[in-house]
Amino acid sequence: MRTWRFHEPGDIRNLILEETEKPVPGPDEALVNIHCAALNPADRYLVQGQYPRAGTPPFTPGRDGAGIILQPAAGGRFKAGDKVCILGGLTGVSRPGTLAEYCPVPEAWLAPVPANWTFEQAAAAPLVHLTAWRALVICGGLTGADTVLITGASGGVGTAAIFLAKARGARVIALSRSKSKRKTLEAMGADYALDIGSPSLEQEVRQAAGEKPVSLILDTLGGPFLEKCARIIAAHGRILVVGLLADLKSEITLGLLIHKNLRLQGLSVSAFTPNEIQDAWDSILGCYGNSSKRPLISRIFPMEDVQDAFEHLHAGPLGKVVIRITEHRVER
């Protein structure tokens, strides 16, 4: 089979497209013929050797993927030919990932591709939606009364968070550096989209929020933005730290946490158990319901162009970056 692997951690250019043996699934695992994968910043960190619990090289990254069951687990709930997507687990972390034509995945971490969704959409959605759900709903206790601020709002996690927060009836203020992306974020439901680089950001957010100040923040950036979040948020607010795209270190004025009675919490999507993740995924799909809304995809790349796709992701996409792995070719 064709697969992208790195033999040594380092630059993303260390990834090489290779021919390897088709993997043999273990007990409780299904062999999935991957049709589409989606990239996440964590895949880059993993290739760079900066990810905890990463698999030993030569290693195939890729945590998100959707495809068709080629070989089901014995006595499992899926059969050959079923369309599935990967919700989580160690795929693309310490187990072989989805940037390959075939991927063995424990059945407990699989779910059917939602009805009327494409493989591209089903590959794009899980990791970022489950992260946003864990942050907003499970850790943040989101309600319709919240005003939610989202940093890095145009990215995978950010666009999922906008969708989920709006679906739960909250007000959303989205932050992005790009004027054109801010327009799209408002078109997709954000009540306000503001320039995160504005010197008067705090004032602008307060003005937009009006009588219902920001009560919940999902931060994907870290670095200098965490202090800004603590300044912007109302007393008793909750700040959920999801990512560190701006910097992995932040300086924060502890007096803000104390005097405003703030809750500051980090979280990892990897903390889900298989049962929890299936429940969360069902709830996320419930938010989509029968609507025609779908996860936002920035661009779809062919398998050969994975490195260009990583560059596109690094440059700040609007939504998810998807890789088409197999053109709907199913070997039986």
Ligand SMILES: NC(=O)c1ccc[n+]([C@@H]2O[C@H](COP(=O)([O-])OP(=O)(O)OC[C@H]3O[C@@H](n4cnc5c(N)ncnc54)[C@H](OP(=O)(O)O)[C@@H]3O)[C@@H](O)[C@H]2O)c1
């Ligand atoms: N904790 C977890 O379990 C978990 C799960 C998933 C992701 N994450 C992390 O969450 C972060 C976001 O992931 P993602 O998939 O949403 O990433 P993404 O799709 O690459 O999008 C992030 C967005 O953030 C903005 N951005 C990037 N660098 C920035 C900077 N230096 N300053 C200001 N804005 C910047 C860009 O938007 P504009 O260009 O529009 O400003 C970009 O589109 C990453 O660090 C990722 O590793 C964590």
